[in-house]
Amino acid sequence: MxxxxxxxxxxxxxxxxxYDPNLPYSRIIPDEAERQWFFANVCTHEWNLEQDRGRKWEDAEALLIADHPAHADNIHAFRTYWHEMVPxxxxxxxxxxxxxxxxxxxxxxxxxxxxxxxxxxxxxxxxxxxxxxxxxxxxxxxxxxxxxxxxxxxxxxxxxxxxxxxxxxxxxxxxxxxxxxxxxxxxxxxxxxxxxxxxxxxxx
CATH class of the missing domain: 3.40.50.1000 (HAD superfamily/HAD-like)
Structure with missing residues (x-):
């Protein structure tokens, strides 16, 4: 018992x-296929989880921007518009x-x-x-x-x-x-x- x-x-x-990251990103990256690619390859769940483990956002962003410089604005947007993900x-x-x-x-x-x-x-x-x-x-x-x-x-x-x-x-x-x-x-x-x-x- x-x-x-x-x-x-x-x-x-x-x-x-x-919680849903798609809420702001449906505006930031309107094309659904492009947005899905971004979450699968750039701002991934695993990447975000490391901020939950204590990694600073500045370090997290720098890491991604080094690999994906063309997506810098969209990478910064994850933290900037985080409040929209928790409506x-x-x-x-x-x-x-x-x-x-x-x-x-x-x-x-x-x-x-x-x-x-x-x-x-x-x-x-x-x-x-x-x-x-x-x-x-x-x-x-x-x-x-x-x-x-x-x-x-x-x-x-x-x-x-x-x-x-x-x-x-x-x-x-x-x-x-x-x-x-x-x-x-x-x-x-x-x-x-x-x-x-x-x-x-x-x-x-």
């Missing part, structure tokens, strides 16, 4: 707030999180996020200040699904792993939490999350 849940940990991107919150998920906090549940957040864009996100979405705290990958040089980031979060916030449940839209990140001894659910939408939490004995 699963342990009683004492700690609830939320991912942020695509769980609490929407709104997922109100249903935020309501669940705020409801749990209102009931006195212990809620924290664990996110893959560049340090400076997270500062910006906090200004855009004040509800990110409501949980007890957050571990931001870009601030500590660790990234999901590395087991070490879950272990650090548990140590820093005094969480009992088997009594902790993690919510993430990325299945590898869910598996990383389970490898650290946590319980975890794969986020699909707010209604499914509500059902998953109730199934784990959490009153919503």
């Amino acid at each position: 699963a342990a009683k849940i004492d700690h609830i940990v939320f991912d942020i991107g695509k769980v609490l707030i929407h 709104h919150a997922y109100d249903g998920s935020v309501a669940i999180m705020e409801g749990l906090i209102g009931k006195g549940r212990d809620v924290t957040m664990l996110t893959n996020f560049a340090a400076d864009t997270f500062v910006q996100a906090r200004k855009m979405f004040p509800f990110l200040d409501k949980p007890r705290g957050v571990t931001v990958s870009g601030e500590i040089g660790l990234i999901k699904p590395d087991v070490a980031i879950y272990e650090k979060h548990a140590r820093d916030f005094g969480l009992t792993p088997e009594a902790t449940i993690f919510i993430d839209d990325s299945y590898p990140n869910v598996e990383g939490a389970r490898a650290a001894g946590w319980q975890a659910v794969h986020f699909k939408d707010p209604e499914t999350l509500r059902k998953d939490l109730i199934a784990h004995g959490i009153d919503i």
Whole structure:
């Protein structure tokens, strides 16, 4: 039988707030095939992930511009227009999180996020200040699904792993939490999350 849940940990991107790099780039690179090429070969997911691991944007941009000088403006645009990539919150998920906090549940957040864009996100979405705290990958040089980031979060916030449940839209990140001894659910939408939490004995 699963342990009683004492700690609830939320991912942020695509769980609490929407994220889509295509939003500004559909304007910057209107041709869809060209835009897909750009994301597959220049500002790739793997390149962006290194900013989540702590690499500075200036270094990240310089690295790409050295290899793709003709795309310098479009490379700079990734950071310049980042705020357009996170246009709104997922109100249903935020309501669940705020409801749990209102009931006195212990809620924290664990996110893959560049340090400076997270500062910006906090200004855009004040509800990110409501949980007890957050571990931001870009601030500590660790990234999901590395087991070490879950272990650090548990140590820093005094969480009992088997009594902790993690919510993430990325299945590898869910598996990383389970490898650290946590319980975890794969986020699909707010209604499914509500059902998953109730199934784990959490009153919503």
